Amino acid sequence: MIEHSLGEFEELVLLMVAAFHDKAYGVLILENLEEKLGKKVNISAIHVALKRMEHKGFVTSGYGGITKERGGRRKKFYVITALGKKVLDHQYALRTSIYQQIPKISFG
Amino acid sequence: MKPHPPKYALEFLRWFCREDYLEEVEGDLMELYDKYYKQSPARAKWKFTWNVILYFRPEFIKSFNSDQYISPTAMFRHNFLLTYRTFKRYKTSFFINLVGLSCGIACALLIYLWVNHELDVDKFHEKDAWLYQVMENWEADGGIRTEFATSGPMAEALIEEMPEVEYTTAVAPSSWYGFSRLSLSVGEKNIKAAGQYVGKDYFNIFSYPLIYGNKNEVLSDKNSIVISEKLAMKLFNTTEDIIGKVVAFQHEQEFMVSGVFKGIPHYSSTQFDFVLSFEILKETRPWVTSWGSTGPLVYLVLKEGTDIQQFNDKLKGFIKKVKHDENNSRMPFLQRYSHHYLHGTYENGVQTGGRIEYVRLFSFIAISILLIACINFMNLSTARASRRLKEIGIKKVVGAGRKTLIFQYMGESILMAFFSLILAMLVVILFLPHFNQITGKELTFGLEQKPIVSALLIAFCSGVIAGSYPALYLSGFKPLGILKGKLNASVWEFWTRQGLVVFQFTISIILIVSVWVVHRQIEFVQRQSFGYDRENVIWFDIEGRLKENTDTFLSEAKKIPGVINAAATSHSMIKHNWSMQGMEWEGRSPDDKTTFQIAGVGYDFIETIGVEIKEGRSFSRDFGAESEKIIFNEAAIEAMGLKNPIGSTVNLFMGKKEIIGVAKNFHFESFHKELKPLFFVLLPHGINKIMVKIEAGKEKETLEGLRNFYETYNQGFIFDYRFLDDDYQALYVVEQRVSTLAEYFTGIAILISCLGLFGLATFTTERRLKEIGIRKILGSGEFRIVHLLSGDFTKMVLLAILIALPLSYFIATWWLESFAYRIGLKWWFFMGAGSIALLIAWFTVGLQTVKAARINPIDCLKDE
Structure with missing residues (x-):
C-alpha cells in the first residue's frame, strides 16, 4: 500500500480537511492545527501536504468565490475523497487494533 | 489604507511560483499577513518574507520552459493560412520574391548541373583510382615546359621494366587527324569519322564497354578495327553479325571489324568513333617507335597499392636511362587521368589550374x-x-x-x-x-x-x-x-x-x-592582327591521290576562278604541331635549350596565308636547291642572337640549311601562349594539309568549283574542308x-x-x-x-x-x-x-x- 501511504503530518492535515468538511482551506487548517498542537506550524508545510495528498487522490480542491478579503484572491477549498476517508479509516483501525493489544502495564 | 506586504518578496513569489498554485498561496499568505499585521506590522512583514522563502521548493517552482505543447498540425495550418494571406495581400513583394528567388534557384540549379558534370568527367572508368597518364617535364627556354605527349616506346618499356605497372597503352589520339576526318568505307558507303590508334590493352585500361568482342583480344590482331555502335549503324545499318567484316580505311588499307563498343559517354573527355591497332601505325609512321620523337600519349594502370610518389621518383630518370644520355632534359611523371580534365594547366612544371x-x-x-x-x-x-x-x-x-x-x-x-x-x-x-x-x-x-x-x-x-x-x-x-x-x-x-x-x-x-x-x-x-591573314582560308587533308600528285593538284586548283592561292603545309597555323631542340648555329651557347617550331611547307605557302617577309626573300621556284634553305621568324632570330642572319647557315637534324629570309612575327598558337621561335622549311614529303586562299565575296562559287575538281580528281574521298578562322575561334x-x-x-x-x-x-x-x-x-x-x-x-x-x-x-x-x-x-x-x-x-x-x-x-x- 505504498501509494496510499500517509505521513504523520499529512494525517493531521487530512483529519482537519475531513473535520472542516467543505470549508477547509490553507489558513483555516493552519490556525486550527496550531491551536490543537499548541505549537507554530508553517503555512508552506500545510500547502505541501495538501498538494501531495491531492496528487495521491485523498483530497480534491475547488476555488471559492471572489471576496474583498485577501486582496480579491479566491480561497481554495479542500474536500476529502472516498479514498482519503478509507485511508483515514484504515489508519485509525490499524492503530486502534494495535493499541488494544497493549497489556495492562502498570508504571508504578 | 490597506497594509501592503513586502513588494520584493511578493514579486519573487510571483516570479518563481507555479501559476496554478499562485492564487491560493498568495491568498493564504495575504490573509496571514493581514492577521499578523494587526499584532505587529514589522513582524508580519518579516514573517511574510520568510514564508515566501519557504515556498521556494521544487513543488512550487514553475517550469521555466515557457512553450506549451501545441498540436503541430494545428500550428502548421495556422501558419500556412497566415502565409497565404500575407502573399495574397502584398502581391508586389510576393512577386518580387517569387521572381527573384526562382531566378536565383534556377541559376543555382543550372550551375549545379554544369559543375556536377564537370566534376564527373572521366571519373567513370573502373580503374580510375589507378589510371594515370605519362607526362613529361622538359627543361626548355630557361624554365620547365610540361608536355602531355611522350614517346611511343614508353608504353612497352614501362610494362617491361616497372613491376608496378599492370597495363599500358600508347595512343595516337583522334586530334592528330582533326577529329572527324578519317575516311571509312564499306562498298559504296563513305563516312568520315574520328579514330585513334591504341595499344592492345586499351579496353582493359578504359572502361568503354564492348557489345561484341572480348576486351583482351579485340586489338591483338594489327589488322583489326573496333567501331562504335553508332558507326556500325552508319556503315552496316546493323550492329549484329558484323564481326569479321571488312572496312576500307582511307581507301588504302583494309581492316576487319573485331569488336563493337557502346557509344562513348558524353562525360568522357576522349571522344572517338573507332580504334585501330597501334602496331599498324608503327608501319605507316615509323617515327612513333623512336625515343627521339614525342607525340603519342601513354596511359597506364598501376597495381593497387603502388606508392605514386616512389614511382614518380623512379620514373624521373627513365628517359636518361633508356637513351643512355645524361644530358637529356626530359623528365616523365604520372598524372591521374581523371585529374587531367579539370587541372590541365602547368606553369614551369607545376600544376596551376585549368577548368577548375x-x-x-x-x-x-x-x-x-x-x-x-x-x-x-x-x-x-x-x-x-x-x-x-x-x-x-x-x-x-x-x-x-x-x-x-x-x-x-x-x-x-x-x-x-x-x-x-x-x-x-x-x-x-x-x-x-x-x-x-x-x-x-x-x-x-x-x-x-x-x-x-x-x-x-x-x-x-x-x-x-x-x-x-x-x-x-x-x-x-x-x-x-x-x-x-x-x-x-x-x-x-x-x-x-x-x-x-x-x-x-x-x-x-x-x-x-x-x-x-x-x-x-x-x-x-579575335580582332588582333596575327601577322597573317586567316580570312577566307580553307584547309583540307592530303589524302588518296593527292599524296602523290600534290603539285599537279595545286597548280590545277589555282586555275579555278576565285582561288587566289593554294599551297601545302604541315603546320595548322593555329596550334603547336612539331618542334625541335638542338639546332646549331654560329655563336650558340653550349647549354642552349631553345625550342623551335617547325613549319614544313610547300611553295607559295607563305604567300597564301600572307605572312610578311621582313628581310630577304620567300621560297621560290625560280631558285635551285630551295630545300636546303630556311626562313626564321623574328622571335627565332632574336632567340639565336644573330646579327646578320641572311646568308648564314644553321645545322639541324635535316642537315645544313642556309637562311634566306626572316618573316615578321605572327601568332600561330592561342593568345594564352607567348610567341615562340619558328622556322619554315620546304618539305618534299610528309606534308598533310592543303590551304587555299579564296577571293572574298565569291566563297560559294569557288568552294563549289573546288569540290567538283577535288571529287573528280580524288575519287572516293569527300571534299571535307574547314575554314581556318573557325578553327581559330575554336581555340577560345x-x-x-x-x-x-x-x-x-x-x-x-x-x-x-x-x-x-x-x-x-x-x-x-x-x-x-x-x-x-x-x-x-x-x-x-x-x-x-x-x-x-x-x-x-x-x-x-x-x-x-x-x-x-x-x-x-x-x-x-x-x-x-x-x-x-x-x-x-x-x-x-x-x-x-x-x-x-x-x-x-x-x-x-x-x-x-x-x-x-x-x-x-x-x-x-x-x-x-
Whole structure:
C-alpha cells in the first residue's frame, strides 16, 4: 500500500480537511492545527501536504468565490475523497487494533 | 489604507511560483499577513518574507520552459493560412520574391548541373583510382615546359621494366587527324569519322564497354578495327553479325571489324568513333617507335597499392636511362587521368589550374545570385515589418514564445523558397536545351535522386537564409511597445538593410566589370592582327591521290576562278604541331635549350596565308636547291642572337640549311601562349594539309568549283574542308562559353538586385506619401521630391561602387594573367560599370519616385 501511504503530518492535515468538511482551506487548517498542537506550524508545510495528498487522490480542491478579503484572491477549498476517508479509516483501525493489544502495564 | 506586504518578496513569489498554485498561496499568505499585521506590522512583514522563502521548493517552482505543447498540425495550418494571406495581400513583394528567388534557384540549379558534370568527367572508368597518364617535364627556354605527349616506346618499356605497372597503352589520339576526318568505307558507303590508334590493352585500361568482342583480344590482331555502335549503324545499318567484316580505311588499307563498343559517354573527355591497332601505325609512321620523337600519349594502370610518389621518383630518370644520355632534359611523371580534365594547366612544371578555375568561378556566381535573391526577401520582409506589428503583438500577448514566431517566419520563407523551386524547375527544364548549346554539354534534368535532392537542399538553404534575419528581427519586438504603435526603428536595423543593398550592388558591379573585361579580351583576341591573314582560308587533308600528285593538284586548283592561292603545309597555323631542340648555329651557347617550331611547307605557302617577309626573300621556284634553305621568324632570330642572319647557315637534324629570309612575327598558337621561335622549311614529303586562299565575296562559287575538281580528281574521298578562322575561334571556345554564360548570369544578378531595389523604393515612397503631399502643398517641385527620394539609394549604390571597384580590379587582373597577350585595364571599364549600376538603380527607383512626386497632394492627404 505504498501509494496510499500517509505521513504523520499529512494525517493531521487530512483529519482537519475531513473535520472542516467543505470549508477547509490553507489558513483555516493552519490556525486550527496550531491551536490543537499548541505549537507554530508553517503555512508552506500545510500547502505541501495538501498538494501531495491531492496528487495521491485523498483530497480534491475547488476555488471559492471572489471576496474583498485577501486582496480579491479566491480561497481554495479542500474536500476529502472516498479514498482519503478509507485511508483515514484504515489508519485509525490499524492503530486502534494495535493499541488494544497493549497489556495492562502498570508504571508504578 | 490597506497594509501592503513586502513588494520584493511578493514579486519573487510571483516570479518563481507555479501559476496554478499562485492564487491560493498568495491568498493564504495575504490573509496571514493581514492577521499578523494587526499584532505587529514589522513582524508580519518579516514573517511574510520568510514564508515566501519557504515556498521556494521544487513543488512550487514553475517550469521555466515557457512553450506549451501545441498540436503541430494545428500550428502548421495556422501558419500556412497566415502565409497565404500575407502573399495574397502584398502581391508586389510576393512577386518580387517569387521572381527573384526562382531566378536565383534556377541559376543555382543550372550551375549545379554544369559543375556536377564537370566534376564527373572521366571519373567513370573502373580503374580510375589507378589510371594515370605519362607526362613529361622538359627543361626548355630557361624554365620547365610540361608536355602531355611522350614517346611511343614508353608504353612497352614501362610494362617491361616497372613491376608496378599492370597495363599500358600508347595512343595516337583522334586530334592528330582533326577529329572527324578519317575516311571509312564499306562498298559504296563513305563516312568520315574520328579514330585513334591504341595499344592492345586499351579496353582493359578504359572502361568503354564492348557489345561484341572480348576486351583482351579485340586489338591483338594489327589488322583489326573496333567501331562504335553508332558507326556500325552508319556503315552496316546493323550492329549484329558484323564481326569479321571488312572496312576500307582511307581507301588504302583494309581492316576487319573485331569488336563493337557502346557509344562513348558524353562525360568522357576522349571522344572517338573507332580504334585501330597501334602496331599498324608503327608501319605507316615509323617515327612513333623512336625515343627521339614525342607525340603519342601513354596511359597506364598501376597495381593497387603502388606508392605514386616512389614511382614518380623512379620514373624521373627513365628517359636518361633508356637513351643512355645524361644530358637529356626530359623528365616523365604520372598524372591521374581523371585529374587531367579539370587541372590541365602547368606553369614551369607545376600544376596551376585549368577548368577548375571556371568551376570555382561559377560556383561563386551561383552562390552570389542566390544570396542576392535571399537579400531581397530579407529586405522586403523587414521593411514591411510595420504592417505586421499588430499580428506579432497580439501573438506575443496571447503567449507565443519567440521560438514559435521564428518558426512561423522561417516557415513562411521556406514555403516561399519551395514555391520558387517549382517555378525554377520549370525554368530549368525550359532553358536546359539553350544552356546546353552555350556550354556545349548534354546535361539533363530528370527525376533522378541526386539532382532532386540537391534542388530541395538548395531551396531549403535559401529559404533558411532568406528567413533567418526577418525571423530573428520580427520575433524580437517588445509586445507592449508595438501594441502602443511604437516601433523603434533602431539604427542598427536601418544599417543592416542598407548594408544588404550595398552588398547586392557590390556583387552586381563586380560581375559587370568582370563580364566587360572578359568580353573585351575575347574581342581583342579575335580582332588582333596575327601577322597573317586567316580570312577566307580553307584547309583540307592530303589524302588518296593527292599524296602523290600534290603539285599537279595545286597548280590545277589555282586555275579555278576565285582561288587566289593554294599551297601545302604541315603546320595548322593555329596550334603547336612539331618542334625541335638542338639546332646549331654560329655563336650558340653550349647549354642552349631553345625550342623551335617547325613549319614544313610547300611553295607559295607563305604567300597564301600572307605572312610578311621582313628581310630577304620567300621560297621560290625560280631558285635551285630551295630545300636546303630556311626562313626564321623574328622571335627565332632574336632567340639565336644573330646579327646578320641572311646568308648564314644553321645545322639541324635535316642537315645544313642556309637562311634566306626572316618573316615578321605572327601568332600561330592561342593568345594564352607567348610567341615562340619558328622556322619554315620546304618539305618534299610528309606534308598533310592543303590551304587555299579564296577571293572574298565569291566563297560559294569557288568552294563549289573546288569540290567538283577535288571529287573528280580524288575519287572516293569527300571534299571535307574547314575554314581556318573557325578553327581559330575554336581555340577560345572555353573563354567564349564562359563569357556568354557570365553575361547571362550577370544580367540575372542585376535584374534580381533591381527587383529588390524596386520593392524597397515602392515601400519607402508609400510610407512617405503624406510627407510628399505636405511638401508639395508647401511648394516643393517634383524634381526636388525625386531628388529627395532617390538620395538614399544613390548613396547606397555609390558606396557599393566604392567597395566593388578595387575588388573587381583584382579579379580582372587575375583572370587576364592567363593570357600572354592581353588588354590593359582602362579606368573607364570601372567607371563604366559603376555608371551602369547607378543608371540602372536610378531608373528602377525613378519608376516609383517620379510616380510619387507627380501625385496630387489631395489624394494622399484627404484621409484622416
